[in-house]
Amino acid sequence: MEVNNSFDPIDIAISGLRAQGRQMEVISSNVANARTSDAGKGEPYRRLEATFKSDGDLGGVKLDKIVTDMSDFLEVLDPGNPLADEEGYVAMPNVSLPIEMMNLNIATRMYQANIAVLKRYQQILETTLELLR
Amino acid sequence: MININANMTGPLQSIQPGARTDSPGMPKVGSSDGKKADFAGTIKAAGNYISRVADDQQSSDMSIKDLLSGKNEDITSVVSAVAKADMSFKLLVGVRNKLIEAYKQTMNMPL
Numbered sequence: 001m002e003v004n005n006s007f008d009p010i011d012i013a014i015s016g017l018r019a020q021g022r023q024m025e026v027i028s029s030n031v032a033n034a035r036t037s038d039a040g041k042g043e044p045y046r047r048l049e050a051t052f053k054s055d056g057d058l059g060g061v062k063l064d065k066i067v068t069d070m071s072d073f074l075e076v077l078d079p080g081n082p083l084a085d086e087e088g089y090v091a092m093p094n095v096s097l098p099i100e101m102m103n104l105n106i107a108t109r110m111y112q113a114n115i116a117v118l119k120r121y122q123q124i125l126e127t128t129l130e131l132l133r
Numbered sequence: 134m135i136n137i138n139a140n141m142t143g144p145l146q147s148i149q150p151g152a153r154t155d156s157p158g159m160p161k162v163g164s165s166d167g168k169k170a171d172f173a174g175t176i177k178a179a180g181n182y183i184s185r186v187a188d189d190q191q192s193s194d195m196s197i198k199d200l201l202s203g204k205n206e207d208i209t210s211v212v213s214a215v216a217k218a219d220m221s222f223k224l225l226v227g228v229r230n231k232l233i234e235a236y237k238q239t240m241n242m243p244l
Contacts, residue, residue, distance in 0.1 A: 006220070010216050010220075120210075122220065132228065132230070133227065
């Protein structure tokens, strides 16, 4: 495989950074709304999840879409809550904080991995340019 | 002003390029259009490259300004523009040093 453009690896690494940044946005929305019992549509907040797809054959990654998690809501017994039903249960978002923390860790490591690729590529370019000296 | 037109490839023209120089990505020596690469041509090409490097620098400057003024809040695009500008500038400096070295060596040649 011949490298045609020496900027390509930079662009690809940057696209990874962007994608992981978006992933963190989704995770922070989930964590912030972990106890939002009214998301404005008459039901609690639904957990969001970002999906990625590759951009072309030898390109970067990009955000495909943000899908909603349709799993069941958590039922919490809280009779004093104005949103509680006859039996005293309140529907809470289907966000599980341990899962979000795990996803956050994965996103962080992925971000760091992309930075490492970018740094290493800049380093080897500098080493190559040293041949001109 | 001395007219610099040191023809670098002229005397070497008789040396036939071996099969090894036909590797992909290598410019062919003594190409079919008969154009020879000379020192002035190389300087001109470097001049063209300078304007491209200037474009890269300008776009990286603009993205930093946009970030600081709040017009753009994407840090990654700034990082990408700066990395590209830095890389092309380093290449330009390397080529320039090499060209000046070649010129000096040619000029100091005892005749």
